Amino acid sequence: MVPPPLFIGEHPLMQKIYAMVHRVATTDATVLITGESGTGKELVARSIHNLGARATHPFVAINCAALTEELLESELFGHVRGAFTGASSSRIGMFQLADHGTIFLDEIGEMPISLQAKLLRVLQSKEIRPVGADRVTAVNVRVIAATNKDLNREVEKGTFREDLFYRLQVIPIHLPPLRARRSDIPLLVRYFLDKNRHKYSNALQISDDAMVYLWEYDWPGNVRELENLVERMAILSDTGLLIPEDLPPPCTFLYFREKAASS
Helix, strand or coil: CCCCHHHCCCCHHHHHHHHHHHHHHCCCCCEEEECCCCCCHHHHHHHHHHHCCCCCCCEEEEECCCCCHHHHHHHHHCECCCCCCCCCCCECCHHHHCCCCEEEEECHHHCCHHHHHHHHHHHHHCEECCECCCCCEECCCEEEEEECCCHHHHHHHCCCCHHHHHHHCCEEEECCCHHHHHHHHHHHHHHHHHHHHHHHCCCCEECHHHHHHHHHCCCCCHHHHHHHHHHHHHHHCCCCEECHHHCCHHHHHHHHHHHHHHC
């Protein structure tokens, strides 16, 4: 299987993650993926789903930070007609949509504490209760969650339930930031250059000097930031060759400092 774009890497840390993904994909164990924003947590979740027995069934993703508590509960568990103002008809939730497949709970650390209790019951009983319903519905769903927060610290602060934390992290997978696997940067840059060559019909290349500055930059936005930068350069380049002067200021701070010092 060819790994998805943000899941590319030859660094030993990534090789361990590949091995873990293949191993857990054949199970139904709950997985908790941690890592900074832009490290590819959803792509790891999709890889686990696609490599497993549930691959022919839905993969449903929801961002727990994107909705209010009331809307999130309805999105997750569904609601019956008249359950709240505006509920003019019944609606099934994400757990039912993902039946026999996988539900991906992104930014799980942002889930309100009251909903955490309801999620815990779903994990324990494999049943959901739509908002306003008087009966439960059985669901057969694999749960994969992700967060860029330190949930141990959130448990200590009282903003995340300890019992839910342990229930989620049956299989913990931590994605390293790009700065921790710099040897993968040239590989990723060339992948994205090739991707944009097909997308924009250009043959952009990168000079060795420019690659050095990409290597040395810390990439706070991780692989997503690198992908966006390469696409931007592919669109804006007039010469077909990326040199240090073409890179944005965060990447070239050292370059211009060295240039100023030598002049």
